[in-house]
Every structure is written in structure tokens, then in C-alpha cells.
């Protein structure tokens with residue numbers, strides 16, 4: 695996938711979630727069909743950290759199950775960077791287990807949040823264009 699299609703309402707929900715969790719990182723999953731995101735799942739960051747996240751495993755499991763039942767695919771995994779730029783950290787790269795997923799990172803460093811999307815495969819980071827629909 696070389697582009698990520700996300701409706702503006704979902705971006706607004708993601709931004710709200712990221713601001714809500716500040717100063718900690720927020721995390722969650724974008725789900726959709728045919729590459730178009732349709733809903734977001736906010737997931738608890740059990741690390742309560744400003745520089746890393748770990749999705750609460752039980753919640754993540756429930757979300758994955760619901761997605762399967764609804765015929766949705768994981769279009770992206772999002773998380774925020776409250777104190778750093780919108781670029782994958784070394785830890786993000788080493789923990790990028792979902793090679794087919796897109797990683798969305800929201801930086802809250804500046805007044806205006808910056809949202810970027812990346813593909814992380816075999817330690818190689820490639821920026822993906824976000825198309826707002």
C-alpha cells in the first residue's frame with residue numbers, strides 16, 4: 695500500500711485521543727476495508743510513557759476479534775509522540791511486528807499537531823502519503 699485513505703472525522707478523533715492522553719503516548723488501531731479506514735479503536739497504553747507505548751493486550755485482542763467478525767482489516771496502527779517529531783523512534787522500528795500495517799504517528803511537539811504515516815519493513819522506514827477523504 696503506498697497511500698493511506700482516512701476520512702477527516704477519523705483524523706479528528708485520533709487527534710482528540712492523542713491530546714486526551716498527553717503527556718503520555720496514545721495508541722490505537724484504524725480499521726477499514728479495501729484500504730479505506732472506517733473506524734478507530736482507542737487502546738490503552740499500559741506503559742504510561744511520553745516516549746513509548748504498548749497496547750493493553752486484552753483490549754487489543756478484543757479489537758482484533760471484533761474486526762475479524764465485522765470483516766474489517768487493520769489499515770493502520772496509530773500512536774502519538776508528545777515530545778518528539780512525527781517519525782518512528784528506534785523502538786518503534788524494532789517493535790514493528792505488523793509488516794503489512796501502516797504506522798501513523800502524531801507529533802504534538804508544535805501547537806499544530808503533525809500527522810505522518812510510515813511503512814516499516816525489515817527496519818526500513820518509508821513515508822506513506824495520507825489522503826484525507
Ligand SMILES: [Zn+2]
Nearest residue numbers: 773782783786
Ligand atoms: Zn513512537
